[in-house]
Structures are given as structure tokens and as C-alpha cells.
Amino acid sequence: MTNDELTxxxxxxxxxxxxxxxxxxxxxxFRMGKTRLIQSLLALSPGQRAEIETTLTSFLQEPPRSSKPDRPAKPNPQPDAPPRPAPPSRHHHVPTEPAIGTKALLEGLGVPPPRPFKPDDWQRDAIDRLTTTDVILSVPTGSGKTYVAIEAMRRAIEAERTVIYTSPLKALSNTKLTEFSQLFGADQVGILTGDRRDNPQAPILIMTTEILRNLLxxxxxxxxxxxxxxxxxIILDESQFLADAERGVVWEETIIFAPAQSRLLLLSASIGNPDEIAAWINSIRSTSCHLIHHRNRSVPLRAAYLDPSGKLAxxxxxxxxxxxKGFVLHPETKRLFANYEDRTLGPRYRR
Ligand SMILES: Nc1ncnc2c1ncn2[C@@H]1O[C@H](COP(=O)(O)OP(=O)(O)OP(=O)(O)O)[C@@H](O)[C@H]1O
Ligand SMILES: [Mg+2]
Structure with missing residues (x-):
């Protein structure tokens, strides 16, 4: 094969x-991408190159899997013996119960109607701790971090203190303005973002973290x-941004310059190293920092496959x-993906 043909x-x-x-x-x-792999294969010694050309030829001659004739069944050496159990598969055991349908997957999704609830212990703990320490709340998404933020805000307002709530996104800031205005009254809440400046003297101010950093x-x-x-x-929502390569410094400086008498409340569902962040805050602020961390998901995740054809499974x-634990892929997803591979790569390459 010439170099060009092989390439x-x-x-x-x-x-x-x-x-x-x-x-x-x-x-x-295994660390290489496609281009580097091809370059490395082309650079092999003549002997190794001959080997890969042979293997490659066998790949190219392999009939597409879907058209492979079924292997004839092996005759059972002892006709009276019970059928041999199938050899253990490298893959996970396929359960016998039927796979769920797309309708069942999507069932119940949406915003649930608001219902009264009893706060969890960690929520009460966080609110109590905030009277004396800074708090990092590192709990899964949908756990109820906002409840802690709102109760802590309520307490601060009752004590005639002001509150700053920051978020990394203008859109989230606008949503919080609506939410907090409904709870505390529109005159109690203001907003400062790059696009908006409303009621800046209000006791509760929502702003992007950059604006707070600049204020400090x-x-x-x-x-x-x-x-x-x-x-x-000071509430820093989505505080996993501390780890952001570009914007992380803004969160860092905000924490460093935060007034000593203000309590810090960091909220996040995805800080990878909350104990290190707590230790760092402990080391730079006069107030100690308490970490509340758990991984119990109150809202389970569901995974779906969206095929380029628009089908969801x-x-x-x-x-x-x-x-x-082990998991088993859904047969419909497997089928859709195999079709997709056949369309884009050709059936003979499907494994
Ligand atoms: N203890 C609780 N029991 C039942 N429901 C709760 C509890 N605490 C909060 N909720 C409800 O859970 C929902 C999600 O809460 P919230 O928006 O505060 O989650 P979050 O932790 O901020 O999630 P995210 O990481 O997505 O921002 C809200 O509707 C809230 O009313
Ligand atoms: Mg939240």
C-alpha cells in the first residue's frame, strides 16, 4: 500500500x-486523537506496517455485522445433558423486566406545584450557623439551597442589616429579582447588573459577582x-465559579475583600473540593467557615439519548x-445509535 492509500x-x-x-x-x-494516531501508525517500522496492512485488509473485507449469517449451533456433545448455561458475559447481565418507554422516562417532569415542607436538618443547621460563621453549602441541585438563602436574608433584614446576593449570570439575577420581590416586597429589593440599575438603595441588592467585586x-x-x-x-450563588479559569478570580477577590462583619454564604451543587475552599476561607477571614456537604439527591437524574434524527429514547x-453499579443501555438507544453509526461510518466498522 502506498502512504496515501494507507492514510x-x-x-x-x-x-x-x-x-x-x-x-x-x-x-x-490511548492518549492520542485520530490525527496523531494516524501519523503514529504511518511512522511504524516496515515490519509493523506490514502487520497493520494485513489487519486493515481483514477489517475492510469483514462483512457488515448486520448481514453476517448466524453461526450454526454447536451440536451438544451429550444429547441427554441439560443445556449448558451461557458463558458469563463481559457485559452486565440484561434484566428480564421490560425496558421503560420514553413516556415513562418523561413522566412527572416539570415544575411541581409549590407545597409546604418541613426544612431538612442541614437547612436548619445552615441557617443557625450563619449567625456566627460563614457557611459553604455544597449540596446537590434541587436540594433547597434557596430556602437557606431566603431564611438567612429574612434574619438579616430583621436585624436591620443589608444583604447582597450575587449570581454569575444576568438572567439568573433577573429571575432572583422577581422571586425576592414577591417574597420581601418590590421596595425591599434592588438590582445592579451591567444592563440594569433599579432601586440601588434597597436593603436586598442583587448583582453580578463582578459588580460586587468592583464595589469592594x-x-x-x-x-x-x-x-x-x-x-x-453576602450570598454567592453558583460559587463553583471560584474554579473558573477566567472568572474565578472575581469570586476569590470578592471573598478576600468582603467586609469582616458580613457573613458569607456560598451556594453550589458542584464544588469539587468544598473542604479545601472552607479551609482557605477560614485562613483568610476573621470569621470561621462551616461546611455543609452532602450528596443525597432529592431530584433524581434521568438520562436520555437524543438521536440526530430527533428521536428521544x-x-x-x-x-x-x-x-x-453496572447499568444496561436501553435497546432503543442501542438501535438508534447503531443506525447512526451505520449511516455515518458504514456498517462494516461497527463493533
Ligand atoms: N426541605 C425541603 N423539602 C421539600 N422541598 C424542599 C425543601 N427545601 C426546598 N424545597 C423545594 O425544592 C425546590 C428546589 O429548591 P431550590 O431551588 O432551592 O434548589 P437548589 O438547591 O437551589 O438547586 P440548584 O442547585 O438547582 O440551584 C424548591 O421548589 C423548594 O421549594
Ligand atoms: Mg439554586
Whole structure:
């Protein structure tokens, strides 16, 4: 095969087959993308190249899986013996109960009607702690972090302290303005974002974290038309942004420059290292920082496969995602994906 022919054949293969060709021939091939894999295969010694050309030819001659004739059944060596159990599969055991349908997957999705609830222990703990310490609330999405934020705001207002609530997004800030105005009254809530400046003297101010950081900068230089000495509570929602490569510094500086008398409440469903963040806040602020962290999901995740054709299918046979256990893909998802591979790669490459 000429170099060009080989390149062309390799380029037509899915990456999984390129890795098969590279196995034991290309050092650390599993770290490579398609282009580097092809370059490495082309650079092999003449002997190894001959080997991959042979394997490649067998790949190309392999009939498409779907048209492979079924293997004839092996005769049972002992006709009276009970049928041999199937050998243990490398894959997970396929359950016998029927796979769920798309309707069942989507059932119950939507915003539930508001119902009164009893706060969980961790919520009460967080609210109590905030009277004396900063708090990091690192709990899964939909757990009720907002409840803690609202109760802490209520307490701060009762104590005649002001509150700043920050979010990383203008859209989220606008949503919170509506939500907090309904709860506390429109005159009690103001907003400061790049696009909006309403009621800036209100005791509850919503702003993007960048605006708060800039306010704290201005306060440090003595140029500010807002009182910070009565600021009782700073809520940093979506505080996993601390880890953001570009914007993280804004969260960091906000925490560093936060007035000593203000309590900090950091909310997030996805901080990877909350204990390290708590230790850091402990080390730079005069107030201690208490971490509340759990992983109990009150809203289970559901996974679906959206095929490029627009069809939606459950990703797994069962509705809930099995954590840490084996899982079985949904037959409809498998079928849709196999069709997709056939259309885009050609059936012979499907594994
Ligand atoms: N203890 C509770 N028991 C039952 N429902 C609760 C409880 N606490 C809060 N809720 C309800 O749970 C829903 C989700 O709460 P919330 O929006 O505060 O979640 P969150 O933790 O902020 O999630 P996200 O990470 O997505 O921002 C709300 O409708 C809220 O009323
Ligand atoms: Mg929230």
C-alpha cells in the first residue's frame, strides 16, 4: 500500500479500530486523537506496517455485522445433558423486566406545584450557623439551597442589616429579582447588573459577582456611594465559579475583600473540593467557615439519548441512573445509535 492509500484507509476507520491497530505498537496510543494516531501508525517500522496492512485488509473485507449469517449451533456433545448455561458475559447481565418507554422516562417532569415542607436538618443547621460563621453549602441541585438563602436574608433584614446576593449570570439575577420581590416586597429589593440599575438603595441588592467585586475595590479606595458597614450577609450563588479559569478570580477577590462583619454564604451543587475552599476561607477571614456537604439527591437524574434524527429514547433500561453499579443501555438507544453509526461510518466498522 502506498502512504496515501494507507492514510486514506486509516482516515476512514473509527478511532476505536485505530486504537486496535495501535495496541502494542504505538506507545501511549490511548492518549492520542485520530490525527496523531494516524501519523503514529504511518511512522511504524516496515515490519509493523506490514502487520497493520494485513489487519486493515481483514477489517475492510469483514462483512457488515448486520448481514453476517448466524453461526450454526454447536451440536451438544451429550444429547441427554441439560443445556449448558451461557458463558458469563463481559457485559452486565440484561434484566428480564421490560425496558421503560420514553413516556415513562418523561413522566412527572416539570415544575411541581409549590407545597409546604418541613426544612431538612442541614437547612436548619445552615441557617443557625450563619449567625456566627460563614457557611459553604455544597449540596446537590434541587436540594433547597434557596430556602437557606431566603431564611438567612429574612434574619438579616430583621436585624436591620443589608444583604447582597450575587449570581454569575444576568438572567439568573433577573429571575432572583422577581422571586425576592414577591417574597420581601418590590421596595425591599434592588438590582445592579451591567444592563440594569433599579432601586440601588434597597436593603436586598442583587448583582453580578463582578459588580460586587468592583464595589469592594471602590470601597477599598474610599470611593463608594453605598454603605458597607451595615452589610450583614453576602450570598454567592453558583460559587463553583471560584474554579473558573477566567472568572474565578472575581469570586476569590470578592471573598478576600468582603467586609469582616458580613457573613458569607456560598451556594453550589458542584464544588469539587468544598473542604479545601472552607479551609482557605477560614485562613483568610476573621470569621470561621462551616461546611455543609452532602450528596443525597432529592431530584433524581434521568438520562436520555437524543438521536440526530430527533428521536428521544431512554439511555438506560431503568429510569434512574444507577450510581456505582453496572447499568444496561436501553435497546432503543442501542438501535438508534447503531443506525447512526451505520449511516455515518458504514456498517462494516461497527463493533
Ligand atoms: N426541605 C425541603 N423539602 C421539600 N422541598 C424542599 C425543601 N427545601 C426546598 N424545597 C423545594 O425544592 C425546590 C428546589 O429548591 P431550590 O431551588 O432551592 O434548589 P437548589 O438547591 O437551589 O438547586 P440548584 O442547585 O438547582 O440551584 C424548591 O421548589 C423548594 O421549594
Ligand atoms: Mg439554586
Amino acid at each position: 486514506q484507509h486509516l482516515a476512514g476507520l473509527p478511532v476505536s479500530l485505530l486504537h486496535r491497530l495501535a495496541k502494542n505498537r504505538v506507545h501511549r496510543h 475595590y471602590d470601597a477599598a479606595s474610599g470611593e463608594i456611594d453605598m454603605r458597607l458597614d451595615t452589610l450583614g450577609l 431512554p439511555f438506560f433500561r431503568a429510569r434512574d441512573i444507577a450510581h456505582g
